[in-house]
Amino acid sequence: MRERDVASEAMNQHLVTRLRAARRPVVLTGAGMSAESGVPTFREAQSGLWARFDPMELATPEAFERHPQRVLDWYAWRRELVARAKPHAGHRALAHWEAANPALWVITQNVDGMHQRAGSHRVVELHGRIDRDRCHHCAAVAEPPAKACARCGGPLRPDVVWFGEMLPEQALRQAFQAVVEADLVLSVGTSTLVQPAASLPEEALAAGVPVVEINPEATPLSDRVDHWLPGTASAWLPRLVAVVTRESQY
Numbered sequence: 001m002r003e004r005d006v007a008s009e010a011m012n013q014h015l016v017t018r019l020r021a022a023r024r025p026v027v028l029t030g031a032g033m034s035a036e037s038g039v040p041t042f043r044e045a046q047s048g049l050w051a052r053f054d055p056m057e058l059a060t061p062e063a064f065e066r067h068p069q070r071v072l073d074w075y076a077w078r079r080e081l082v083a084r085a086k087p088h089a090g091h092r093a094l095a096h097w098e099a100a101n102p103a104l105w106v107i108t109q110n111v112d113g114m115h116q117r118a119g120s121h122r123v124v125e126l127h128g129r130i131d132r133d134r135c136h137h138c139a140a141v142a143e144p145p146a147k148a149c150a151r152c153g154g155p156l157r158p159d160v161v162w163f164g165e166m167l168p169e170q171a172l173r174q175a176f177q178a179v180v181e182a183d184l185v186l187s188v189g190t191s192t193l194v195q196p197a198a199s200l201p202e203e204a205l206a207a208g209v210p211v212v213e214i215n216p217e218a219t220p221l222s223d224r225v226d227h228w229l230p231g232t233a234s235a236w237l238p239r240l241v242a243v244v245t246r247e248s249q250y
Helices: 013-021 031-035 048-052 061-066 068-084 089-100 114-118 169-181 199-206 233-245
Strands: 025-029 105-108 123-125 128-135 156-160 184-188 211-214 227-229
Touching: 013 184, 013 233, 025 169, 025 199, 061 068, 068 128, 068 156, 089 114, 089 233, 105 169, 123 169, 169 199, 184 199, 184 233, 199 211, 211 233
Parallel strands: 025 105, 025 184, 105 123, 184 211, 211 227
Antiparallel strands: 128 156
């Protein structure tokens, strides 16, 4: 790590200067961001009826083709969990930062739409969106509660990326372009293990872009970022945005 920040000295002047100088910031968010809102991470233990199922055996094209109703029922349950969750202070801080700097991008691995619900507009969704459907045959997007594709009549499935599927090409291209053109990248609540999203902060580092990591635990990225802020998104992002906007609170 080029400049290791620990809790006692994390908000140092070097970080403050970088935050205030950033004109093209990019924020990468992962499962830890949503977990604070009460959205279970994908690999967390299931409950009730779903306790006997392995999520990785439900979130595949093959599972949908074998047992479509089982997969749809599982996603209906997940949609209910997401609908009950609320954006937290970290989500709201990013929306506030975007209002102050419309060039800010949020690139998320999460599928819950929480950033948009908090007020962010410039959001790239790498893994899709759980509250949308798309056709399993032609990929046309549909809004629930449609039962079949209006274009080809094919079966509808959640508009999320399943195991064995490629990420949306346009979203991935947009994400990499934003990162290499950024002048500051924040990696928030992500394990930096899931590819290809994990390569985004690597691209920033290779391009000489300063990277700030916010995570309660060290990750494979932590030893190489410019600043590691140990803690949660809801604790750190409001503080950082207050520094950017020069407000005691936002």
